[in-house]
Amino acid sequence: xxxxxxxxxxxxxxxxxxxxxxxxxxxxxxxxxxxxxxxxxxxxxxxxxxxxxxxxxxxxxxxxxxxxxxxxxxxxxxxxxxxxxxxxxxxxxxxxxxxxxxxxxxxxxxxxxxxxxxxxxxxxxxxxxxxxxxxxxxxxxxxxxxxxxxxxxxxxxxxxxxxxxxxxxxxxxxxxxxxxxxxxxxxxxxxxxxxxxxxxxxxxxxxxxxxxxxxxxxxxxxxxxxxxxxxxxxxxxxxxxxxxxxxxxxxxxxxxxxxxxxxxxxxxxxxxxxxxxxxxxxxxxxxxxxxxxxxxxxxxxxxxxxxxxxxxxxxxxxxxxxxxxxxxxxxxxxxxxxxxxxxxxxxxxxxxxxxxxxxxxxxxxxxxxxxxxxxxxxxxxxxxxxxxxxxxxxxxxxxxxxxxxxxxxxxxxxxxxxxxxxxxxxxxxxxxxxxxxxxxxxxxxxxxxxxxxxxxxxxxxxxx
Amino acid sequence: xxxxxxxxxxxxxxxxxxxxxxxxxxxxxxxxxxxxxxxxxxxxxxxxxxxxxxxxxxxxxxxxxxxxxxxxxxxxxxxxxxxxxxxxxxxxxxxxxxxxxxxxxxxxxxxxxxxxxxxxxxxxxxxxxxxxxxxxxxxxxxxxxxxxxxxxxxxxxxxxxxxxxxxxxxxxxxxxxxxxxxxxxxxxxxxxxxxxxxxxxxxxxxxxxxxxxxxxxxxxxxxxxxxxxxxxxxxxxxxxxxxxxxxxxxxxxxxxxx
Ligand code: HEM
Numbered sequence: 001x002x003x004x005x006x007x008x009x010x011x012x013x014x015x016x017x018x019x020x021x022x023x024x025x026x027x028x029x030x031x032x033x034x035x036x037x038x039x040x041x042x043x044x045x046x047x048x049x050x051x052x053x054x055x056x057x058x059x060x061x062x063x064x065x066x067x068x069x070x071x072x073x074x075x076x077x078x079x080x081x082x083x084x085x086x087x088x089x090x091x092x093x094x095x096x097x098x099x100x101x102x103x104x105x106x107x108x109x110x111x112x113x114x115x116x117x118x119x120x121x122x123x124x125x126x127x128x129x130x131x132x133x134x135x136x137x138x139x140x141x142x143x144x145x146x147x148x149x150x151x152x153x154x155x156x157x158x159x160x161x162x163x164x165x166x167x168x169x170x171x172x173x174x175x176x177x178x179x180x181x182x183x184x185x186x187x188x189x190x191x192x193x194x195x196x197x198x199x200x201x202x203x204x205x206x207x208x209x210x211x212x213x214x215x216x217x218x219x220x221x222x223x224x225x226x227x228x229x230x231x232x233x234x235x236x237x238x239x240x241x242x243x244x245x246x247x248x249x250x251x252x253x254x255x256x257x258x259x260x261x262x263x264x265x266x267x268x269x270x271x272x273x274x275x276x277x278x279x280x281x282x283x284x285x286x287x288x289x290x291x292x293x294x295x296x297x298x299x300x301x302x303x304x305x306x307x308x309x310x311x312x313x314x315x316x317x318x319x320x321x322x323x324x325x326x327x328x329x330x331x332x333x334x335x336x337x338x339x340x341x342x343x344x345x346x347x348x349x350x351x352x353x354x355x356x357x358x359x360x361x362x363x364x365x366x367x368x369x370x371x372x373x374x375x376x377x378x379x380x381x382x383x384x385x386x387x388x389x390x391x392x393x394x395x396x397x398x399x400x401x402x403x404x405x406x407x408x409x410x411x412x413x414x415x416x417x418x419x420x421x422x423x424x425x426x427x428x429x430x431x432x433x434x435x436x437x438x439x440x441x442x443x444x445x446x447x448x449x450x451x452x453x454x455x456x457x458x459x460x461x462x463x464x
Numbered sequence: 465x466x467x468x469x470x471x472x473x474x475x476x477x478x479x480x481x482x483x484x485x486x487x488x489x490x491x492x493x494x495x496x497x498x499x500x501x502x503x504x505x506x507x508x509x510x511x512x513x514x515x516x517x518x519x520x521x522x523x524x525x526x527x528x529x530x531x532x533x534x535x536x537x538x539x540x541x542x543x544x545x546x547x548x549x550x551x552x553x554x555x556x557x558x559x560x561x562x563x564x565x566x567x568x569x570x571x572x573x574x575x576x577x578x579x580x581x582x583x584x585x586x587x588x589x590x591x592x593x594x595x596x597x598x599x600x601x602x603x604x605x606x607x608x609x610x611x612x613x614x615x616x617x618x619x620x621x622x623x624x625x626x627x628x629x630x631x632x633x634x635x636x637x638x639x640x641x642x643x644x645x646x647x648x649x650x651x652x653x654x655x656x657x658x659x660x661x662x663x664x665x666x667x668x669x670x671x672x673x674x675x676x677x678x679x680x681x682x683x684x685x686x687x688x689x690x691x692x693x694x695x696x697x698x699x700x701x702x703x704x705x706x707x708x709x710x711x712x713x714x715x716x717x718x719x720x721x722x
Contacts, residue, residue: 163629166577170584177521177585181592184518201721203513209506210493213515220522221529228533228578232570239560242553243631245680254637255622257580257615262636271651274640285608288591289601297594299719306594313591461643462652 006082008153012160013080016088019147020077023140024070030136031063059133066140077147089151095342102340105351108266109447111331111338115323123314126303130183142175152342158330162238167256167329174322184301198300250334250347259328260321266336267442269463284432288313291429293420312433320439355452362393387457394455398464406430505709507717514718519593523586527614528705530579534617535698537572545624547690549683552626576618583614595719603711606704613701620693623686631681634689638681641672648672 003011038056046052076084101110122129129135146168149155159168188198241247254262264273288309296305303310331338333345363371374386388395409430410418418426445451455464472478473485487496497503513519545555559569587607590596596604623634646653647670654665667679677684712718 163577166574166581170581173581173585174588177588180518180521181589185592198721200513200516200519203511203516204720205512206509207512207515208490208493208509209497210487210503212512213506213510214503216515216517216522217525220526224526224529224578225533228571228575229567231574232567235570235574236560237570237573238627238629239556239625240628243626243628245631245682247628249628249632252632252636255619255633257618258637270640270643271645271648275644275648275651282608282612285611286605289596289598289604292597295597298597298722299593299595300721301593309594310592317588457652460652461650461654 003153005153008156009082009085009151010080012150012156013077013085016085016147016150017074017078019143019150020070020074020088023143023147024067024074027063027067027070027140031060031067034060034063062133063136085151088148090148090155090342095152099340099343102338102343105338107331107338107340108327108443111327112323112443116319119314119318123311126182127186130179130186132183135179135183139175139179142172149341154344155341158341158345162235163256164329165235167325170322171326174318178318181301182303185303188300188302189304192302192305198302200300251332251336253328253332256325256329259332260324263324263328263332264439267439267446269461271461272464280432280435284436287428287432291421291425291432312436316436320436355446355450357453357456358394358397358451359391359456361449361451363390383459387459391455391457394453394464398454402431402434405434505713507713510717511720513720520718521585521589523582523589527579527582527586530575530582531701531705533575534572534579537568537575538694538698540568541572542694547624547686549626549686552624552686556625556627576621579614580618583611587611593719600711600715600719603708603715606708606711610701610704610708613697613704617693617697617701620689620697623681623689624693626686634685635681638672638675641675642667642670644671 034056037053038060041052041056073088076088079085082089129138146159150159158164184199188200191198253259261273261278264277267273268277292306292309294306294309296302297309330341333339334347334349337349337351339345339349359371363369372386372390374383378386406427410426414426414430417429421429442451442454445454453463455462457463466474483499484492484495487493494508497506497508541559544559546552556569559566590604590607619634619637623630642648643651645651646657647665648654649665649667649670649672651670654670655663657664667673673679675688676682677688
């Protein structure tokens with residue numbers, strides 16, 4: 001199925017037209033809402049909950065302006081003609097630039113670094129980014145970015161795969177809810193500085209479940225039903241060729257929610273990435289309430305009062321889980337090679353693999369001697385001995401990592417933790433943290449030194 | 465003359481179902497929650513903060529609702545689907561081509577994706593409000609199991625259409641079990657489990673075989689996943705949900721600042 005550029009634009013124009021229309025509507029509603037607020041301000045004295053905001057009129061006007069702009073873009077998109085759509089298309093230099101950046105083997109490095117950097121900036125600058133005006137502009141930009149990228153056929157073909165659509169939705173939902181939570185956390189943290197209780201405390205009064213809760217639930221159910229029906233009408237569930245065990249698709253991907261783990265297979269063997277890691281994730285999640293001894297932040301949004309727990313969780317969830325699902329879904333193509341967002345998935349793309357085991361580094365490159373090797377026809381025990389001797393650098397490194405680091409941490413940065421938690425709980429926390437850290441550590445080692453295995457014991461299927 | 469609606473509301477049938485007048489005053493708004501089976505999940509009154517959308521995002525509720533949607537559409541789909549190599553794919557194809565206006569399968573599939581996302585968002589909110597802290601530690605643990613079961617529900621269902629997408633996604637996923645330390649035939653330490661030089665862990669006896677019922681994704685797997693997907697996991701989820709909701713109440717209702 002090969003479409004010309006014109007045909008491709010035709011095929012996405014309906015969606016884009018509706019999308020811009022929705023954006024226009026969204027801004028129109030916001031403008032109307034803000035205008036109503038401004039009107040109300042004339043008649044009511046400001047309260048603690050609704051402080052005076054003299055810029056409401058301007059904000060309303062800003063939204064109105066955006067609404068008009070999007071309403072003009074909508075018919076441009078609906079036209080489906082290349083000339084009309086030029087102003088809302090992805091410029092070629094951007095495509096070339098991004099393709100250039102992500103070409104070669106630097107793709108995963110760049111993607112991971114940029115994602116972590118972006119999240120770090122958002123976190124550190126959260127006081128700025130949660131401000132409604134800023135958040136609204138960022139939100140609009142995010143949506144426009146999606147729409148503009150959709151005019152690139154390679155981007156569109158991956159994003160529009162029916163099973164990938166929910167992941168796009170998830171990214172935007174996560175952005176929205178992270179903003180919602182952070183905005184409240186920032187407010188509560190500011191209030192705490194002034195000695196005030198969290199906002200949640202203000203709504204302490206008891207109200208009846210009928211009608212308040214029951215009606216909210218009813219409205220939620222109706223809304224979800226409407227969304228589901230709309231989604232089901234617009235997007236057909238995928239059905240490919242009948243199953244054929246002889247025809248392996250390339251790439252073969254697990255269901256999308258496991259793609260973060262599949263991405264980890266690049267760095268670790270299946271026994272670790274596919275079995276041990278999931279078990280540790282589940283166990284670690286269950287352990288959270290028993291490891292987090294901080295009594296603050298129970299039942300309200302806050303960041304400052306539980307910074308360590310917050311950052312650790314976000315690192316695990318947003319970085320290690322979500323970012324790598326996105327990578328695995330949208331940017332991994334045939335042979336699990338990395339492809340930029342606007343790059344064509346080419347089955348023949350060759351990425352040189354020249355990864356080296358730590359034992360190779362140690363014996364051959366540093367000591368300048370061949371790796372120790374068991375002489376032929378020795379017993380199984382001796383062969384194991386030789387293998388361990390060969391891999392000793394990696395084994396010692398890993399042993400040291402898990403045995404030396406916890407006491408060092410317990411006496412330095414985590415001293416308070418250790419005192420409060422006791423030996424066993426602290427050791428569990430430290431092990432979980434160290435296990436989690438293994439993922440970024442191995443990635444960085446791979447990217448910077450082409451390190452393949454820290455411990456390479458292929459004869460025992462125990463590579464690490 | 466009493467109006468028709470009054471006539472109905474005064475009938476013996478109506479009164480046998482609803483044991484009190486319409487919930488328009490305080491007394492009856494309390495009674496309705498106490499006497500109605502579906503509403504008795506709830507307490508009679510809650511703190512205003514605990515049900516604020518900005519606080520809970522209603523995500524647990526939405527997840528539960530999606531589970532119900534999946535149960536209903538799933539039962540309907542079962543009428544049209546036979547889990548055998550001969551019929552599985554054809555039945556789904558038929559569902560698409562013969563009743564082309566139907567959106568049953570679409571609702572079920574998108575609902576499943578949505579449920580995975582909303583469980584994550586629910587967990588996210590519970591974490592960000594610190595609601596796993598005492599006394600709600602155990603309910604968080606129940607929640608983690610529910611999260612796992614939700615993923616497994618989705619995973620087992622993914623196989624049922626028996627198309628290329630299905631079997632290869634499940635093959636990739638279940639191949640991991642082959643690498644299970646000690647218990648997988650390609651996992652580290654599997655050769656240690658041997659009796660008299662004969663390996664106990666082979667591709668016909670390892671963890672993956674246990675999961676698939678065969679050495680590769682085949683008819684046994686389809687049957688196995690069908691039963692897991694339609695009966696075993698939904699039952700387990702239902703039980704855990706009952707515990708989950710019970711504990712929300714017993715742990716003092718939705719969390720809030722102390
Ligand atoms: C099938 C999946 C699940 C369903 C249907 C479900 C449903 C619910 C509902 C309806 C509530 C009431 C409050 C709310 O709506 O937020 C709730 C509360 C709670 N859930 Fe879940 N849940 C599920 C999974 C989880 C998961 C994955 C976790 C955590 C790992 C979790 C932990 C909790 C906790 C700790 C509470 C009490 C929160 C509070 O009091 O603020 N649940 N759940």
